[in-house]
Structure formats: C-alpha cells, structure tokens
Amino acid sequence: MSLPADNGAAITDTGFWVYNAASGGSVVWSDGNPSPVTSVTATGLPSNQDLWLEVKAQNSAGWSAASARQKFTTLPLAPSAPTISSLTRVSDTQHTINLIRHDTPGAPYWWLRVMRRVFSGTWSGWTTIANPYAGISSYTDSGTTPERLYEWKIEVSNPSGSAASNIARAYTSPPPPPSVSAVRDELGQIVVTVAQPSPYWDELKTHLQISTDGGATYGAPIDLARALSYTVTSPTPSVYMFRARSYNDDDGKTGDGLTSAWVVSNAVDVITRPNPPSSLSPNGAVFDATEARTFSWQHNPVDTTSQTSYEVRYRESGASTWTTTGQTTSSVSEHTFPADTFTNGASWEWQVRTWGADEDPSDWSPTATFTTSAAPTATIQSPEMGSTLTGATCTLVWVFYDADGTAQSQWRAGLIRDGITVETRSGTGTASTVTFTTRLDNSATYTARVQVRDGSGLWSEWDTTTFTTDFAEPAAPVVSLSWDADRGAVVVSIENTQTADLHGVTLVQDTDGVWAWTDTTPTAPTGLTTDTDCVVAVDAAASDLALVLDTDGVPAAVAWSALTVADTTHNTVERSIDGGQTWTVVADGVAVDGSVSDATVPLGVDALYRAIAWSDLPSSATGEAAGITAPATSGFWAAGGVTVRIMQRVGAAPIIDSVRGLSTRVLHRFAGRTFPVETAGTARSRTASVAFSVSAEDMALVEQLAFAPAPHLIRAPDGQVIWASISDVDTPRVGALDWWDVGFTATEIEP
Incomplete structure (x- = not known):
C-alpha cells in the first residue's frame, strides 16, 4: 500500500486489522508495531477462510478514517490421508472400497484419485483408474478379472499438498493347476x-x-x-x-x-498287465518284400509302466499257423523285419502283444493286414540318353512294367537343368507320354525323369535321361515405334528376317586389304561380294565353303558356314516401364512383319518395347528394345474396343480425384479400453471421380462407352492407370458451346 497525504503533520503510525466479515465482525489479527509502514506479514491466520483487511494512518492530529476492507482467502492446510476401512468383494469383476475421511474445513480434499496395481506374474505399476468426486466415501471398481491379485490406494490432494491412504489387497478366484x-x-x-x-x-x-x-x-x-x-x-x-x-x-x-x-x-x-497294443503299422499298406520293413505299435499300460518286452506274430492270410518273433526284450515299440522275410504277391496279417512291469503280457492286439508286391519300373524310351533335341520342346516317352501284372495308376515327371527342377508334371491313369510346357534353351543340357505307381500303390524308382539341345533360332526381330495421338497408343511395327532373306559370314580383313578366294573345291558361289563391313552375302544353298585369305603373301585357310535361321511364324510384343527390369505382354500371336497398337501404356512415362520371334520348332529370339515417351498432354478412356480422348478446353482441365483404402476396415470398442480397435482384411477399394470435356463429334463414342460392360480403362495425364467399373455417365452440355462435360465415378476392379 501507499501512505495517504499527511495534511501538514507527519504520519507516525499505520495500523493493519484483519476481520472475519466484510463489515463488523471480529478482529482475527492486528499489527502491533507502531511505525509508518506500507506492508506487513500476517501470521497465525486461520486456513482456508475468507478474511478482510482494513488499514488506518495516524499523525499528531489523530487516526484517519479506515480504508475500505479488502477480501482475501487463506490457503488450506495439506490434507490428511484417508483410511481404507474395508474392501468388499462383490464378484471377481467388482470390488467396493470404503473410506474413512480425515479432511477438515482447514485441510479439505479438493481432488481424489483411485489407484490400482495388479499381479499377473509380476506387479504392474500403479495406475489411476478413476478421478471421482472428492466428497465420496466409497468407490466400486468394476474392472477386475479372475485369476489375479490386486492392490488399491486412494490419493487425496489440494493446492497445499497430497497424501495417500493405506494399501488394500484383494484376490480374485485363483488360477487352476494346468494339469x-x-x-x-x-x-x-x-x-x-x-x-x-x-x-x-x-x-x-x-x-x-x-x-x-x-x-x-x-x-x-x-x-x-x-x-x-x-x-x-x-x-x-x-x-x-x-x-x-x-x-x-x-x-x-x-x-x-x-x-x-x-x-x-x-x-x-497298481501293477497290472497292459491293455492290447494299438496303432499298428503297417495296416492296409502295400510294400515290396525285397526291402526291409519296420513294424510299429503303441504300448497301452494300465499301471503307467513302460514297455519292457514284446512279441510279434504274422501269417499269410488264410493260413492256420503263425510265425512269431518270440518274446523280445525292448522298450522300443517297433520291430524291423529284414528283406525277403515275406514273399511278394501275397496278403498277410499280423499281431503284437507287450509286457510292462507286470509278469503277464497284454492280450494280442487286433489284427492288422498288409500286402506284398513287387515295385513297378519305368523305362524312358525318348529322348534317349545322350541324344540331341533339334526343337525347343521335350516330349518324354516311357514304358511301364509291373511283375505282378497290375496296371499303371499314377505317374509324375520332372525337367531339370543345372540341378534345378524347372518343371514338374503328374497325372493318373496309364499315360506313357508327357510334353513339358517349358521352352528349352538352345545349346543347353537337360535331365528328364519319370516315376510310376502300380495298381497296388507302389512307386517305382526314378528313371532318368540326359540330353542336349541344338536347333535353329529365328532371326531377332526389329521394332520401330510411333505415337497415335488420336487413341493415345504406341504403334509397334515389327520387321522379321526369314531364311531366304539372310545368309552370310563375318570375315576379318587382311592388313593389306586384299581378299582372295581359294581355287580348291567347293567353289565360291556366284554372286559373292565383299565389302568394308566384312560381311559376305551368299546364296541360300551355300554351306561349309572354304576361303583363303591373302596375308602378306602367306595364304591362311578360313573355314566358315552360311548363317542358318528358322523361319518366324509369329511374334510376341512386350512392354517395360521400369527400364527393362520387368516386362508385360502387350500382344501375342502377332503376324510376321506385323504391327500392334498398345492403348494401355501409362501416359507421361518412358516405355520400352521389344518383340520375341517364334518358330514352329518351336524356338525363339528376342530383339533389341526400343524406347518412346508416351506424351502426358491428355487422358484417355477406353472400353469395348472404343477409345475417347479426354479433351481439355480452356478453364476445364481433366480431373481424376481418387480415394483408396481397405474395404473391410471396422472399428470395435471394448469395455475397459479408451480407444477403439481396428480389424481389417486384405481387400482394397479405390474409387475415382472423373470429369472432362469432349467435343460434340465425340459424344457418340461417349455413349458407346457408357453402355459398354467392364472393364473400363482410364489413363490420366499423371500416369495413373485404372481398370474400373463405372457409374452412369453424366453429360451436361456447356452452355451454347459445342462442348459437353462428362462425369462419372470409377471403382477399381481386377482387369
């Protein structure tokens, strides 16, 4: 505060009085130090209470009038901790905490927190589970679960501090022993x-x-x-x-x-003989008696003691007497019969009994049966071992044989190169030939194998054959590219070279630049020419001709053969938009020297195209890739063989806005969780709102597209490619202009 005017006489004292009312009331504190001061510290005031301050000044003429009283509130004292007096179990999922409060007007509870921790193998940290009204005397926790140990405490606070109650413990129904x-x-x-x-x-x-x-x-x-x-x-x-x-x-x-x-x-x-064994194997099986066979079973003790010995007996079905192994000491529930214990071409039955700790054995097990039969054989007839295939496909031919006279019931075959199986085939029945779909590489070595199964269910050993390939390939095709602006398509033109078009050999020119042909037979064909490219063009019938090259007067023989190519029957065109890392087939069965239009290429990208020439051997040759940039000046919409260019008029650029996400995304809310939990499958959704303009002359095409069934292909100038099903097409006319706005929604589908 500041001192008032002294009115000519110096102020000698100031007085401070604290009252418990805005007017009247009682003095709860006053200043006892006679001196003119502007501030004092009041101590011993009651806590958490509204009070009023009054001030006077004194000089030689007396005390001044009192100031207006100013209201203030004292802070509360720090609260005393409550006491959890009882903890009542309602059920495994509900417990009630009862409190004895120790708050006073001077030390009230302003805030209250219910805190809990849980033992589920280790103690969790303390967690606030509720902030209820501070005036409560009990709280019910409905978030507990069976098979847990819980502890609670109550924390109270006000601006001057906080205090925590004693800890209360409760057990829910305990977990049972697992076993x-x-x-x-x-x-x-x-x-x-x-x-x-x-x-x-x-x-x-x-x-x-x-x-x-x-x-x-x-x-x-x-x-x-x-x-x-x-x-x-x-x-x-x-x-x-x-x-x-x-x-x-x-x-x-x-x-x-x-x-x-x-x-x-x-x-x-307590110590009794076991029950009869079960799970006998083999049972109903067929095997070759010329191979060793292990028989197994399951020991079934009544008194829990392990198997100590066993006895196996067997006989041919219909026989009156058994052959037995005798009691054999072993804790292992199996017995191996050596090869040729049984004879092929017969049906058999067998039983086993076991001993445990008791001196008496179990009863004999139920009878199991098996059949013995010679395994079949498969002998590959073609391709012969070490042969050379002159085509790019392999047809495997084999002969089936079974000593017991049963027919072939199944087969499986494989094609292997460099130790890696490149194709497997299988089938049922008596087939004795299969053609692999894998196209063979030229000048390569392959292994083919086959395995057969007879009517008894026995498989043969694998029979294998190894062969090489040597066949003519077509000449590599050459592609040339152009852009069809009306359809937004790349036109791929193919140039194929056939046998009648190309024969030749590359020669190395002598240092003196002189070429010389030998006088010995066979004579050089007529019409032979040489040029600076070192390529000799020859007649289609020429082969294995001999040349002598004049090398500074020392003749040197050069052996050569006319080039041989297979005639191309058709082509495959492929496209890559990732620099040749991956290729997509654009068209197959393209004619010799034919062309194809690719109206699915993304706009605004650098695309590579290549052609693969195929012969009827079959064999193939892949040509060099050629590149082109698909312009991004406009978009295209196509379906049912009809293409419409998405035109752009002034102020009305093509628009394709898309929305995408998981189509089965669902949010679930669970009790006790603050936020929802998402579940979602792998199905995706993508929709696009498409808007563009066309001229009146294109409206007939728009109508055809509107009635064409899916799939529709939409290519945007930014490179987007969407295979879609479209909604009804909205086509309002733009004023008096000769333009039409086109709009629809496209939902992406599998192409």
Whole structure:
C-alpha cells in the first residue's frame, strides 16, 4: 500500500486489522508495531477462510478514517490421508472400497484419485483408474478379472499438498493347476505332480484329494501348501486317481479362501498287465518284400509302466499257423523285419502283444493286414540318353512294367537343368507320354525323369535321361515405334528376317586389304561380294565353303558356314516401364512383319518395347528394345474396343480425384479400453471421380462407352492407370458451346 497525504503533520503510525466479515465482525489479527509502514506479514491466520483487511494512518492530529476492507482467502492446510476401512468383494469383476475421511474445513480434499496395481506374474505399476468426486466415501471398481491379485490406494490432494491412504489387497478366484499327472516309479510308489498355476503368487496354495475307486469318490483334501508334488508310498491294489485345486491363503484379506476348479489326473492301476497294443503299422499298406520293413505299435499300460518286452506274430492270410518273433526284450515299440522275410504277391496279417512291469503280457492286439508286391519300373524310351533335341520342346516317352501284372495308376515327371527342377508334371491313369510346357534353351543340357505307381500303390524308382539341345533360332526381330495421338497408343511395327532373306559370314580383313578366294573345291558361289563391313552375302544353298585369305603373301585357310535361321511364324510384343527390369505382354500371336497398337501404356512415362520371334520348332529370339515417351498432354478412356480422348478446353482441365483404402476396415470398442480397435482384411477399394470435356463429334463414342460392360480403362495425364467399373455417365452440355462435360465415378476392379 501507499501512505495517504499527511495534511501538514507527519504520519507516525499505520495500523493493519484483519476481520472475519466484510463489515463488523471480529478482529482475527492486528499489527502491533507502531511505525509508518506500507506492508506487513500476517501470521497465525486461520486456513482456508475468507478474511478482510482494513488499514488506518495516524499523525499528531489523530487516526484517519479506515480504508475500505479488502477480501482475501487463506490457503488450506495439506490434507490428511484417508483410511481404507474395508474392501468388499462383490464378484471377481467388482470390488467396493470404503473410506474413512480425515479432511477438515482447514485441510479439505479438493481432488481424489483411485489407484490400482495388479499381479499377473509380476506387479504392474500403479495406475489411476478413476478421478471421482472428492466428497465420496466409497468407490466400486468394476474392472477386475479372475485369476489375479490386486492392490488399491486412494490419493487425496489440494493446492497445499497430497497424501495417500493405506494399501488394500484383494484376490480374485485363483488360477487352476494346468494339469495333474500321476505315474508309478521304479519302487512301486505313485508320484503325483501338480503343474504350477500361472500367475503364481506367494499366497497361492494347493489342495489334493485321492480316489482309490477310479474317481467315483475322493478323500478329504490334503493341504500341500506351496508344494506341487505328493507321493503315495504304499499304494494298495486299486485304481488311483487324484485331483487338485488352487486356493488363496491370506488371513484377513479380501478373497482369502477362494478356490479354483478341481483338475483331475490320469488313472493309475497298481501293477497290472497292459491293455492290447494299438496303432499298428503297417495296416492296409502295400510294400515290396525285397526291402526291409519296420513294424510299429503303441504300448497301452494300465499301471503307467513302460514297455519292457514284446512279441510279434504274422501269417499269410488264410493260413492256420503263425510265425512269431518270440518274446523280445525292448522298450522300443517297433520291430524291423529284414528283406525277403515275406514273399511278394501275397496278403498277410499280423499281431503284437507287450509286457510292462507286470509278469503277464497284454492280450494280442487286433489284427492288422498288409500286402506284398513287387515295385513297378519305368523305362524312358525318348529322348534317349545322350541324344540331341533339334526343337525347343521335350516330349518324354516311357514304358511301364509291373511283375505282378497290375496296371499303371499314377505317374509324375520332372525337367531339370543345372540341378534345378524347372518343371514338374503328374497325372493318373496309364499315360506313357508327357510334353513339358517349358521352352528349352538352345545349346543347353537337360535331365528328364519319370516315376510310376502300380495298381497296388507302389512307386517305382526314378528313371532318368540326359540330353542336349541344338536347333535353329529365328532371326531377332526389329521394332520401330510411333505415337497415335488420336487413341493415345504406341504403334509397334515389327520387321522379321526369314531364311531366304539372310545368309552370310563375318570375315576379318587382311592388313593389306586384299581378299582372295581359294581355287580348291567347293567353289565360291556366284554372286559373292565383299565389302568394308566384312560381311559376305551368299546364296541360300551355300554351306561349309572354304576361303583363303591373302596375308602378306602367306595364304591362311578360313573355314566358315552360311548363317542358318528358322523361319518366324509369329511374334510376341512386350512392354517395360521400369527400364527393362520387368516386362508385360502387350500382344501375342502377332503376324510376321506385323504391327500392334498398345492403348494401355501409362501416359507421361518412358516405355520400352521389344518383340520375341517364334518358330514352329518351336524356338525363339528376342530383339533389341526400343524406347518412346508416351506424351502426358491428355487422358484417355477406353472400353469395348472404343477409345475417347479426354479433351481439355480452356478453364476445364481433366480431373481424376481418387480415394483408396481397405474395404473391410471396422472399428470395435471394448469395455475397459479408451480407444477403439481396428480389424481389417486384405481387400482394397479405390474409387475415382472423373470429369472432362469432349467435343460434340465425340459424344457418340461417349455413349458407346457408357453402355459398354467392364472393364473400363482410364489413363490420366499423371500416369495413373485404372481398370474400373463405372457409374452412369453424366453429360451436361456447356452452355451454347459445342462442348459437353462428362462425369462419372470409377471403382477399381481386377482387369
């Protein structure tokens, strides 16, 4: 504050008074220091209370009138912690916390937080689960789950501080043991093992009950406390079963005494012979008796003791006597018969019995059967081993043979190059030939193989043959490219060279520039010429001619042959828009010296084109790629063989706006989660709003396109290519102009 005017007499004192009312009231504090000051510190004021300050000044003439009272509020004292007086279990999913409050008018609770942590193998951190009204005396938590241990505390605060309550604990229904197993040991005792529940807290213990009548009745619970095993040291002859459950043991805590469900063990019969073996193999199988065969089964103990020995017996179906292995000491449930134990061309049956710890064996198992049969053979007839194929395809021919006279039922074949299988084929029935679809490379080595199966179900060994290839290839085609502005298409023209068009040989010119032909036979064909390109053009019939090159007076023989090419029957045209990394077929079956129009090329990109020439051997040759840039000046819309150019008039540029995303995206909300959870499949959606203008002369084409079925192809100037199904086409006329606006929605589909 500032001092008032002294009116000619010096101010000698200022007085400060604090009242508990805006007018009147009582003085709760005053300044006791007689001196003229402008500020004081008031102490001992009541907390969290509205108060009013009044000030006077004094000089030799007396006290001044009092100032207007100014209101202020004191801060509260830091709150005292509440007490959790009780924690009530409503269910596994609901618990109520009851509070004793210790707030006062001077130390009130302004804010209140309910905090919780959970033990699910380890303790989580403390988490605020609610910020309820600060005046509550109880709170119900509906977010708990079974098989957990929880702790809560309540934190209160005001501007002067905070305090936390005591910690309250509650258990929900405990997790059951995952399993209970019982087994006889070598001393004849029954050892019971209870699998540890998860989560597993210190106060979680186990009850065990024993049944000696196969689970019909159980004895009183045995408290295993924290132990997870129990041993019956002297079992009596009977069928034992056990069951265990978890329980909470924490006196005075909420959830103390809660139990899990019972989990029942297997049965243990005290030392008795096993049940008959099962799962016999082979059973219904066919195998070649000239090969060793392993027979197997499953030992089925009643008293849980392992197999100690076995006996296998077998006979030909219909025979009256058995052949037996005799009792064989082994814990392994299998027996291997050497090759030629059985004879081919017969049906057999067999049984097995086993011993456990008891001296008596099981009964014989149910009878299993099998058939013995000689495996078939496959012999490749063509291509012969070491032969040379003069075409680009391989047809494999084989002969089937089965000593038992059954017919071929299945086959499978493979084509291999450099140790890698490039094609596999298979089929059913008696076929003895297959043509691989893989086109063979020239001057390469391949291996073909075949395996056959007879009517008994036996497969032969693989028979293989290795061959090489040597065949003529067509001349590599040459492509030339041009741009069709009306259709937005690249026109690919192909030039093919046939046998009658090209024969020749490349020569190396002598240093003195002199060429000389030999006088020996065969004579050089008529019409032979040489030129600076070192290429000799010859007659189609010329072959294996000999040249002598004059090298500074020393003749040197040069052997050569006329070039041979296969005639081209058709071409394939391919396109690449990634610099030749990948190629897409534009057209197949293109005629010799033919051409094709590509109206699907993206606009505004650099495209490469190449042609592949094919002969009827078949063989092929790929020509050099040629490049062209598809202009991006306009777009095109095509369907049903009709193409419309998306024109651009002044102020009305073509527009293609697209929206894309996953079509099955769904958001789900779950209790206890703040934000939703998304589920989505892999299906995608993409729609485009298309708007452009055409002249009146193109409106007939627009109408054809509107009624054409999908797919529609839309190519935008920015390189977008969309195969789509389109909506109805809107075509309003633009004023009196000879233009029409065209608009529709396109939904992307599989092309």
